[in-house]
Amino acid sequence: MSEYVSLNHGSGGSLTGKLIRSVFVKRFGMDEPLTDSALLKEKGLLLAFTTDSYVVDPIFFPGGDIGKLAVCGTVNDLSVSGAIPKYISASFIIEEGFSFHDLELIADSMSSEAKNAGVRIVTGDTKVVERGKCDKLFINTSGIGLMKTGFENISSAMNVKPGDKLIINGSLGNHAIAVLSARKELTFSSPVTSDCASLNHLINNVLEECSEIRFMRDLTRGGLATVLNELADMISSGIVINESSVPVEEPVKGLCEILGFDPLYLANEGKVLFVVGKEEHQKVLDVLRSHPLGKYSEVIGEIADNNRNMVVLNTAIGGRRIISMLSGMQLPRIC
C-alpha cells in the first residue's frame, strides 16, 4: 500500500476497495461481501442500515445539490438491498463563512426530497470548522430501513445464475457530467442535468410485481463498470454486456469523446442495476418503463456461463473487449 492517501483511493475503484479492506474491514470485524447496506437481525426484526458521506464539488449543480444527493443516496442504498427506507440521520460539517442562505436552500432540498421518498430525517449533528478546514460543506447521512421478507439475498447475489438478464433504468454518466460542467474553471457548458433521484418507489414497484429479482445495486462512483466487476467477483460465472444496448445521451457521449472518458465508469445518482430471471425480464422492463424514473430502461446484457468472473463487452461493431476495474479515478486525456 502507498504511504499517502490519494484521490484515487476515493474513486470507487479497486484502490478504494483496497483501502477499505486493508484498513477498516478486519479491524471492525465486518462481514464480506460488503454490500450497500448492512443487514442486521435483532430479536426477529431484520433491518438494513447504511451510511454515506457527501463531499461533492460544486455543491449546487444542474439537477440537484449536495443535500438532495445525500437523501437520495441513502434512500437508494437501503432500497437496493430490498429494504423499505424509513429513517435518516443528517450530520453537517460546515466551513466557517458558508452562507446561511445556501445552508437553508440545501436543508429545503433535503426536506423536500425526504417527503418525496417518504422517509423522515429524525436526528443529526452540526459542526463548524475554520475556514479552509473543509470544502464549504460535507454531509453524512445514515439510514435505517425495514427489510422486506424474502429479499435478504438480493445484495449478496446468491441466487444469480447464467441466463439471468441485466437491466438498467436509463442513461449513464449524466450525474458525473453535470457536476463536471458546473465547475467554474472549466471551459465548456452542457445541457446535461444530474439524474439524482430517490429510486425507492420505482424499486418497490418492481419488487411487488416481479418475483425473480436476483440482485440489485445502485450505480454510483465508479459507474456501471465497477458494479459489474463487483458482481462478477461475487458470482462464479461471467457477465456479457452489449454496448449498443447501453443508453448514453448524446451530450454525455460527446463530452466523453473530447475528454477521453468512458461513460461506463462515470458516476450516476439515479440508476440501478437489476439482475432478473430470464423469463421475467420483459415484465420487469414493463414495470420500470411505466414509471418516470424508468422510462428509458433497457436490457443491457446477461449472466454468461463462461468468461468466469470476467465482464466482457460486445462492442457496437461486433468486436469484444474486457471491462476491468479501474484502479483510480478517470483522468481527462488528450491522447
Added chain:
Amino acid sequence: MCLSIPAKVVDINGNIADVSVGGAIFKAGLQMVENVEVGDYILLHTGFAIQKISEDEALETFRLLKEIEDAMKK
C-alpha cells in the same frame, strides 16, 4: 495522435468559436483555420480548431463503404 472530434460551429466571436459536440458547447480557437462559418464542422483538439472537415468527403467515404458492403452481400 490525439483525441480530436468533429464539432459543429454554432457561434463565432472574433477568433473564438463556440462549437457543439452533441449539445455540449466548447470554445475553439480559430487561429489555424480560415473562412469558418456557423454551421461548418471543425476538428477540435485541446481548445483549437485544427482543420475544417469537409462534409462532402465524409459523405463520399461513407457512400463508398456502403457500396463495398452492398457488393459483399451479392
Added chain:
Amino acid sequence: MKLSGLIKKAAVLDYTFMEVCGGHTAAIHRFGIPSLLPENIKLISGPGCPVCVTHTSFIDKAVGYSKIDDVIISTFGDLMRVPGTGSSLEKEKAKGGDIRIVFSGPEAVDIAKENIDKKVIFLGIGFETTAPGIAVTIKEAEKVHVENFYLLSAHKVMPPAMEVIIKEGVNLNGFICPGHVAAITGSDYFNFIPEKYNIGCVITGFEPVDILQSIYMLVNQVNMRLAETEIQYSRAVSRQGNSIAQKNISDVFILCDEYWRGFGEIASSGLKLRKEYEKFDAEEMMPIKVKKQKDNDLCICGDILRGLKTPHECELFATACVPENPVGACMVSVEGACNTFYKFRMNE
C-alpha cells in the same frame, strides 16, 4: 461488420501493421478490433502517445518544479500517472503540490493571469497535432504581455521515431498512420516511409470503419507488392495539410534532440522554443537539475514499443509492475500492451 469479412477474405499472407498514435491504440482497444481480425494480421502499438514516450527525466523535472513554493504546474491529464524516478505528478499532488489538470494551453495562461504572484509552468506534451495550438498559445501570451507563464516542452515529432522502429524494430508490412498528425502536416509528410523503406502507409481516421478500411487498404498494398502513402481519412487530411498550423509550429519551435522513454535519445525529434520565445521556456528561465537516472534495467518497454517482445517476457510484469504501481509506460497507459495483457492474465 462486413468490412471485417472483406479483410478476412483478402488476408492471404501474414501481415504485421503498426499504429503510432494513442488515439488509434485507444480506438482499436475500445471497439475490440483485434477480435474481428484473422490470426494472420498482427497489430502492434508503437510509440504514439505521450504516456508511452515521455521520459522519466521530464517527469522528474516537473516534479522538481512542483516542489517550488510559487510554482503552479498545469498539465494535461495524460501525464498525471506517468512514473518518474520514485514519484509522479499524482503522488506529488497527494502530498500537496499545486498541480492542476487543464484541457488546453489557453486555460493554463488563464491560470497565470489569475495568479500573477505565481509562476505557471505548462507541461507541453503531444506531437504535431498539439504543438500548433501550443505555439498559438505562446504567441497570444506574448501579445498580451503575460510574464509568469512558462512551457516545459516534451513536444515531439513522429518521423524520426518511425525511422528508428523501421531500422530497429520488428519487420513491418505497413503503418496505420496518425490521422490528426496528418491533418496538420499533410500526408506527403509520410512519403519517406514508402519511398525509402518500401513500407506502405495509410493515413487513418478514428472511427471503427476508418480503422478497418485502412487495414483493408494495407492488406491490399501488401498483396499487390505496393508501398504507397494513401489517405483513408480524406474528410480531414490533404496532401499538403494545414499550412497555417505548420507555420505556427515553425514560427515558435525548432527541432532538437529529444529523449523518448524506451528509445533513448533520437536526433531532431523534439520541439524546443526558439530563442525569441526564450522568456517562456521554463528550463531557460528556471534551470532545474535532475539526476540522470537510467530507466529500470529490467523494464523492457522499449522492446515492447518496438514490437520485439511481449509483456510476458518482462521480469517485472505483474510482479513489481502492476497497474496500481506501474514501472514502465506500457503499464501506465490504459491501452498499453502490458496493461491490456495484465487484465487478460487476471482472468486466466
